[in-house]
Amino acid sequence: VLKVMAELDFRPNFFAQALATQRSRSIALFTQDITNPFYPALARGVQHGLEGDDHALMLFDAATGDLGARVDVVIGRMVDGAILAVGDLEPVAARLGRAGLPVVAIGFPPPDALFDAVSADDEVVAADAVAYLHARGHQRIALVNGPSTAAPGAARRMGFRAAMARLGLPLEPGLEADADWTRDGGAAAAARLLDLPDPPTAAFCANDLMAIGALDAAFTRGLRVPEDLAVIGVDDIDAAGLVRPALTTIALDPDAMGRVAAALLLRRLRGDASPPERVLIPHRLVERESA
Amino acid sequence: VLKVMAELDFRPNFFAQALATQRSRSIALFTQDITNPFYPALARGVQHGLEGDDHALMLFDAATGDLGARVDVVIGRMVDGAILAVGDLEPVAARLGRAGLPVVAIGFPPPDALFDAVSADDEVVAADAVAYLHARGHQRIALVNGPSTAAPGAARRMGFRAAMARLGLPLEPGLEADADWTRDGGAAAAARLLDLPDPPTAAFCANDLMAIGALDAAFTRGLRVPEDLAVIGVDDIDAAGLVRPALTTIALDPDAMGRVAAALLLRRLRGDASPPERVLIPHRLVERESA
DNA sequence: CTGAAAGCGCTTACAG
DNA sequence: CTGAAAGCGCTTACAG
Numbered sequence: 067v068l069k070v071m072a073e074l075d076f077r078p079n080f081f082a083q084a085l086a087t088q089r090s091r092s093i094a095l096f097t098q099d100i101t102n103p104f105y106p107a108l109a110r111g112v113q114h115g116l117e118g119d120d121h122a123l124m125l126f127d128a129a130t131g132d133l134g135a136r137v138d139v140v141i142g143r144m145v146d147g148a149i150l151a152v153g154d155l156e157p158v159a160a161r162l163g164r165a166g167l168p169v170v171a172i173g174f175p176p177p178d179a180l181f182d183a184v185s186a187d188d189e190v191v192a193a194d195a196v197a198y199l200h201a202r203g204h205q206r207i208a209l210v211n212g213p214s215t216a217a218p219g220a221a222r223r224m225g226f227r228a229a230m231a232r233l234g235l236p237l238e239p240g241l242e243a244d245a246d247w248t249r250d251g252g253a254a255a256a257a258r259l260l261d262l263p264d265p266p267t268a269a270f271c272a273n274d275l276m277a278i279g280a281l282d283a284a285f286t287r288g289l290r291v292p293e294d295l296a297v298i299g300v301d302d303i304d305a306a307g308l309v310r311p312a313l314t315t316i317a318l319d320p321d322a323m324g325r326v327a328a329a330l331l332l333r334r335l336r337g338d339a340s341p342p343e344r345v346l347i348p349h350r351l352v353e354r355e356s357a
Numbered sequence: 358v359l360k361v362m363a364e365l366d367f368r369p370n371f372f373a374q375a376l377a378t379q380r381s382r383s384i385a386l387f388t389q390d391i392t393n394p395f396y397p398a399l400a401r402g403v404q405h406g407l408e409g410d411d412h413a414l415m416l417f418d419a420a421t422g423d424l425g426a427r428v429d430v431v432i433g434r435m436v437d438g439a440i441l442a443v444g445d446l447e448p449v450a451a452r453l454g455r456a457g458l459p460v461v462a463i464g465f466p467p468p469d470a471l472f473d474a475v476s477a478d479d480e481v482v483a484a485d486a487v488a489y490l491h492a493r494g495h496q497r498i499a500l501v502n503g504p505s506t507a508a509p510g511a512a513r514r515m516g517f518r519a520a521m522a523r524l525g526l527p528l529e530p531g532l533e534a535d536a537d538w539t540r541d542g543g544a545a546a547a548a549r550l551l552d553l554p555d556p557p558t559a560a561f562c563a564n565d566l567m568a569i570g571a572l573d574a575a576f577t578r579g580l581r582v583p584e585d586l587a588v589i590g591v592d593d594i595d596a597a598g599l600v601r602p603a604l605t606t607i608a609l610d611p612d613a614m615g616r617v618a619a620a621l622l623l624r625r626l627r628g629d630a631s632p633p634e635r636v637l638i639p640h641r642l643v644e645r646e647s648a
Numbered sequence: 649c650t651g652a653a654a655g656c657g658c659t660t661a662c663a664g
Numbered sequence: 665c666t667g668a669a670a671g672c673g674c675t676t677a678c679a680g
Binding site for chain 2: 080107113123125126127249308310
Binding site for chain 4: 369370371372373374375376377378
């Protein structure tokens with residue numbers, strides 16, 4: 067029988083199997099913006115974490131179309147669990163949770179969240195950036211953040227403010243700008259900051275794409291980096307080392323995040339029901355030329 | 358009834374539905390290396406092409422683990438069709454085709470292929486690059502290619518050789534190197550070329566990542582680009598405009614490729630059985646500093 | 649037009 | 665240990 071199966075290249079019907087067993091042996095990764103190199107790196111990490119296990123990984127990118135609708139596709143047991151690397155994770159986590167799917171978040175969930183989470187220690191990331199800039203003599207430090215209503219923007223803003231206060235630096239609302247994590251958005255936000263009557267001398271940009279945008283804005287104004295404006299980013303994507311001046315940034319570790327997230331999810335799929343865990347992945351400052 | 362359904366947040370069981378209807382309303386995109394920015398851009402294009410249609414997109418990345426195994430997951434009607442953006446598409450297309458799944462390839466399939474394909478006109482891409490380098494006075498032009506056994510490496514090599522012959526330029530086997538489409542691979546291949554007794558003065562690199570690697574190799578040898586070595590890439594990823602010197606390259610149009618691929622696949626899913634189509638997406642040369 | 653039944657292709661608990 | 669039956673949750677063709 068087995069021989070004939072092999073000969074005919076027989077493949078069990080996936081849906082019949084899944085319907086009968088009530089499990090699909092696959093998991094979903096929801097990604098905020100696959101076009102941001104951080105996310106492919108994260109996806110790679112998840113794949114690494116899944117090696118030696120027969121769960122398949124499906125990637126769903128949020129940026130186009132309605133995230134809610136994409137999530138609904140996945141519910142109804144299309145996957146056994148999900149990893150969420152999206153900005154606004156509350157509503158989608160709730161949706162998934164209601165459907166009984168285990169979820170692990172990449173990012174900083176609220177303290178009462180019922181799911182596992184892995185992230186950088188985003189407040190410390192921001193604080194490290196501010197401390198570095200301060201050590202270089204900067205007083206007027208701006209924040210170019212992602213939406214600060216959602217993780218990780220919220221945590222990075224908290225860390226920024228706490229560090230500024232701790233160092234006795236001025237905390238002006240006008241020196242904080244929310245953008246959308248993209249290069250263009252970062253350029254627009256930095257442009258607004260630079261056009262202020264009393265502009266900042268340094269900017270902490272909450273990701274590298276926005277930091278590169280800040281470089282763009284400085285260049286179009288004929289400002290030198292880091293002399294006229296120091297900029298520091300977060301992520302350490304490949305482009306950070308390619309751009310001129312090369313970007314000083316805080317390197318996260320998407321591979322580790324992905325691996326850990328996969329391991330946590332696999333543990334839940336094995337039935338583990340221990341309390342939600344939160345694991346913090348170390349970061350490090352990479353000093354280059356822009357600050 | 359509908360009200361109660363909405364209240365209970367009822368969601369039909371996906372597998373039961375798929376088993377009964379024999380279709381999943383979702384399609385797969387297989388990607389060679391999601392870490393190469395070309396592929397996220399392509400994925401975006403496919404998503405755009407799927408807008409207004411209720412097919413869900415699942416992304417499977419080939420680079421980690423066994424591609425064959427990933428494909429098998431998808432067979433058994435987990436998806437209704439697949440878009441293949443992988444180097445070695447023959448075997449996986451055959452596998453999918455045997456299972457009765459419509460397939461469209463991104464890339465250059467053999468003339469007798471039974472599936473739709475969309476790609477750049479890769480031979481012309483290579484020829485344009487060679488012609489540009491020749492117009493700049495170069496005679497000894499090297500090729501840093503991806504594996505030339507698979508599309509699009511095969512087509513780009515053909516175009517390279519044809520153009521060299523047409524222009525009466527020397528075609529030395531030693532001036533052709535196969536790498537693996539990565540930055541490191543490109544650097545290693547360029548290093549070998551530069552260490553030749555009579556090294557090339559220009560290199561056509563079949564993608565930007567390898568071209569950036571060629572820049573790396575030139576720099577570690579203290580060579581100036583483009584004076585000592587001119588380099589031209591293909592793709593026009595974001596990094597091409599970021600690196601110094603900025604990369605002269607041939608811009609492909611992954612968004613258009615993705616859209617067209619989606620449209621072709623959707624047409625097949627609607628039952629269209631016309632002969633396989635091959636659509637070529639226009640490219641254009643972007644002149645920057647490296648050549 | 650409505651409603652009960654058969655069927656999609658598996659797995660698993662159970663009778664023999 | 666083997667094999668026939670029931671069940672997973674839908675859809676669809678068909679009888680009423």
